Amino acid sequence: MSIVTSSYNFVPLNENVCFPEWADAVSQDVPLQGAVSGVIELNITAKTPIFVRGECTATQESGHQEFSFMRHNNRYCIPGSSIKGTIANVLEILSFGKLQKVNDHRFSQRDWENSGIYDKQSFARENKGGWLYYDEDEDDKCYKIDYSTNSIGRIEHKVIDTHFKTKFQEIFGEEFDPSVTGENKSALKKYKLLHDKKLKLENAFVKIPKRERFEQQKYKIHPNEKDAQSGTLVFSGQPAKREYKDGEWQGKNKEFIFWEPDAIGVKVDDRLIEDFLFAYYDHDPKQMTTDWKHWREVLANGGRVPIFLQLDDNNNIMHFGLSMLYKLPYRNRIKDLIPKGHLLEGNDFVETLFGYSIDKESNKGRVSFKHAFAVENAQELTPKTLVLGGPKASFYPFYLKQKFQHSKTTQINGTYQTYDNGATLAGRKRYPIKHVGDEETIKTAFSTTFTPLKAGTVFTTEIVYHNLLPVELGALVCALTFNEVEACHHGIGMAKPYGYGAVAVALEMDENVRRNSILAFRAYMESWWIHNTLSGTWSKSEQLKELIAMARFSKHRKKLAYLELEEFPKVKKAKEALPRFTHFLGTEPLVYPTAYMENINQFVESEKKRLAKAKRIVDENNATIEAKKKQDEIDGILAKGLTSWISEVTSYGVLKEKMNAWLAMRNDQIITDETALESLKSIIIQIRNKKAPRHRKTFFNENKRNDLIKWIGSEAAEKLIAYFNQ
Known part of the structure; x- marks a missing residue:
């Protein structure tokens, strides 16, 4: 029986990165053609107890700290920055963006279980x-x-x-x-x-x-x-x-x-x-x-x-x-194991919508997230004490992509992929949505005491967007709603590994604007997908499948617990690793409504035809350009004359090759120009004179006679041969 449990899992990294072609043109001040501005009202309902860290209320001598829930003007709230970060993480996956905020650490190990390293x-x-x-x-x-x-x-x-x-x-x-x-x-x-x-x-x-x-x-x-x-x-x-x-x-x-x-x-x-x-x-x-x-x-x-x-x-x-x-x-x-596409210059959807600051370059975002304040059922629960330290990315059986014996096992096939070889990162880390259990620990330097609000607490807020293209607004809405898939939840705040902070997000906005923007984003991503010759569809990609699976409540809570410290060496000894979330829990495949897939399939087929037609036109244009280029090159060679073409020929084999090419450029027209004939005669004399005297008389065998007839015609060929045989 497998000993692997994990409170986190990974959405596979995308090899290809989507860079919107208008990214360099976006601005707070210059209107984009067809852009829209407006407000999205959000209702955020906690489906499990939730905690967002506020003030530190106590620090013990051991280093243990206690925190209260975040307040602003004495009201419970979720900061806009927390909401923005949560949505940005989902959008990064949905829009096949770059892996953001990667520390370029080089981990160290003392792994005596693996003598290879x-x-x-x-x-x-x-x-x-x-x-x-x-x-x-x-x-x-x-x-x-x-x-x-x-x-x-x-x-x-x-x-x-x-x-x-x-x-x-x-x-x-x-x-x-x-x-x-x-x-x-x-x-x-x-x-x-x-x-x-x-x-x-x-x-x-x-x-x-x-x-x-x-x-x-x-x-x-x-x-x-x-x-x-x-x-x-x-x-x-x-x-x-x-x-x-x-x-x-x-x-x-x-x-x-x-x-x-x-x-x-x-x-x-x-x-x-x-x-x-x-x-x-x-x-x-x-x-x-x-x-x-x-x-x-x-x-x-x-x-x-x-x-x-x-x-x-x-x-x-x-x-x-x-x-x-x-x-x-x-x-x-770490960066050595990231697909090269993530290191390319360019701005993805997250940077294009939310802004960025890289070295000395920066651009303001066009989406603003306001604080979300509790408006219903805000009631504090009994304080909890838990260890909230993050898992160590140096644990390669989980953090690096491994090869498994088959899709329903945690047993690896062969040896481990480590940071020493050409491994790939497992992906973007996510904490699967689950219900809160009864875990608690004693107060130590490594634990934290916090006071959560109960499940059912409702927060409201607004997202203000300015100068967004419909496709960009659709990206934002799809990130908020997990591409409109039902029963999906975001994770907000601390203690997500224990099930805290699972929230449902409801949007209030103009329905036509919402629908049209979503269709624009889906169409853009499906088109980008086809253009990059990726198999299947964007909607059914592994990335979306894993993301959405982890956004739904799971019945397998025991498998979603932190692995105990003493279990880590046992995992290596047993040659186990953490599979993809859907394989790990055996979840049902992602199913979209029939109407959604009908629309997507119809769009995909028409888009494939459009791209095929566009490619055919481009290929034809390129062929025409290439033919024109080649003909200009031929005309240039012919204009210089045969003398220039064969001037450096020193052997009959090369002469034959060059003469056949010359005739091909002339569309098989034989040579009649006296100057050209004299040049050919001169080259043949040089080649023939290199032969020993006893071989000169037999120089023109049947094959060479046929070559001359092909190049200059039978009458001129016989005259030339007769000249040499005098």
């Missing part, structure tokens, strides 16, 4: 030890690393205890509890054991004689020995307690020695620093480790941080981390 044995052997710091030099402000090209030394806890009179073996032995997180498992705790005794990390080390040939080389501290090497003790965290099994101790019992650097002041590429900081959650204080919180402070104060690093074949730094088995960056960044 992380072989910890060989990985550890390649490590070098170094020191990361920020150089404040006025002319060269950047991160740098000093490192040693020698292999990192190892030193046992018992050796450290013997020399420093510490208790590493006792503290990190059988009584050590790795389940207690924070400083307990950190390298910082080990540093404090020496720091509290005012002991120095810098020492001189000597090799301990090996008992076996292939035994790992270990060291001891011996500052007075002549052959001692200068180095620095470096600690990393303690992942687990030490245990005595099968006659020997198991678990981490050694630390590291970084030798004096022989590579000094090596500049670190900005991208490598970005990858390093991202891997250690520098952007998220709640997920930072105790060690990184300490080391980032050391860096900020001008200090040096011990790091493990690896070099490529050209001795360039490839990546680095804070432990021997640090997180290894994947080869590809």
